[in-house]
Amino acid sequence: MENVIIVNEQNLKEKIKKFQDGGLDRIQVVSDFDKTLTKFVVNGEKTRSVISILRDENYLTSEYSDRAKALFNMYHPFEIDLTMDLEARKEKMLEWWTTHYVVLKECGLTKKDIESIVDSDKILLREGYQFLFEFLNEYKIPLTIITANGLGGDAIKLVFKKYGIGFDNFNILSNHIVWGENGELVDVQKPIIHVLNKDEVIIEDEKISKQIEGKKNVILIGDKESDLNMVSNIKFENIIKIGFLNEKEEELMDSFKKAFDIVVVNDGSLGVINEVLKAIKQGGGLNIEEE
Numbered sequence: 001m002e003n004v005i006i007v008n009e010q011n012l013k014e015k016i017k018k019f020q021d022g023g024l025d026r027i028q029v030v031s032d033f034d035k036t037l038t039k040f041v042v043n044g045e046k047t048r049s050v051i052s053i054l055r056d057e058n059y060l061t062s063e064y065s066d067r068a069k070a071l072f073n074m075y076h077p078f079e080i081d082l083t084m085d086l087e088a089r090k091e092k093m094l095e096w097w098t099t100h101y102v103v104l105k106e107c108g109l110t111k112k113d114i115e116s117i118v119d120s121d122k123i124l125l126r127e128g129y130q131f132l133f134e135f136l137n138e139y140k141i142p143l144t145i146i147t148a149n150g151l152g153g154d155a156i157k158l159v160f161k162k163y164g165i166g167f168d169n170f171n172i173l174s175n176h177i178v179w180g181e182n183g184e185l186v187d188v189q190k191p192i193i194h195v196l197n198k199d200e201v202i203i204e205d206e207k208i209s210k211q212i213e214g215k216k217n218v219i220l221i222g223d224k225e226s227d228l229n230m231v232s233n234i235k236f237e238n239i240i241k242i243g244f245l246n247e248k249e250e251e252l253m254d255s256f257k258k259a260f261d262i263v264v265v266n267d268g269s270l271g272v273i274n275e276v277l278k279a280i281k282q283g284g285g286l287n288i289e290e291e
Contacts, residue, residue: 003268007257012286015261018238019217019280024139027280028215030230032222033147033156033174039124040223040246040267051100051150053117054109064107071100079195086196093194097175100150101188111183114151118158125163128270135277137167142211145172146230148195152177152188171208173201199229221273225259242273 006012019027031037034049054060055068075096078089117123136143149155153174160166178187193201216237220230223244231239243260245252246267256263262272279286 005263199232
């Protein structure tokens with residue numbers, strides 16, 4: 001796979017061997033959603049998160065777009081300022097999202113607005129998704145998506161419904177919008193998840209807790225180094241970390257290589273994840289010769 005970089009081949013082989021020794025019934029997958037399971041480039045254009053599409057393409061109102069862009073311009077610099085204290089950045093992100101939900105409510109967000117975005121084909125899953133989800137379903141491997149998606153789990157569920165994806169061991173930990181009788185945004189459940197506090201997400205759902213109990217080998221998938229925090233409150237023994245480096249490749253490659261075992265560039269497919277799962281199941285080495 002020309003889009004796949006194995007950071008330390010020997011180290012990865014040793015990790016895969018530990019997964020093989022444990023068997024498929026000790027594996028769980030933890031993943032981000034936007035630009036991780038979904039493509040970064042669609043029809044030659046960089047894609048954005050669902051909330052960014054709502055903001056930038058006037059799916060709601062021009063007033064909403066103006067106010068949301070103003071919030072982005074105010075708070076995004078704090079999100080990416082690595083010289084700033086992390087806790088202070090977290091406070092700014094919480095402030096951003098709390099204010100943003102007020103704006104969404106005041107501008108009349110409804111479920112139909114989310115459906116319109118999903119139906120627009122601006123959000124596409126990466127190639128290889130079909131094998132991945134069928135494999136996880138067949139071998140009852142839990143998939144937990146932990147995401148700061150601004151429009152919550154409803155948007156993600158609509159994407160998967162569109163693709164015909166759904167199984168019992170598939171879970172979404174995301175912001176949860178409370179809808180009114182007419183499908184309008186009424187409130188957002190607390191605590192709010194944003195891009196910098198995934199380490200604070202605690203799996204309290206009894207159903208999920210039972211599914212991941214004893215699943216000590218984790219495959220983690222993300223597109224930011226901060227996504228490594230998704231497993232902060234998950235007990236595991238071994239972990240294979242796969243990172244999608246979507247942009248600023250030259251600037252971020254070194255840090256991605258330090259953070260992840262495998263780095264996928266050029267908007268590559270989910271193929272390497274599928275090959276890791278095949279290698280674990282079959283007991284052989286990792287085959288990455290073909291995309």
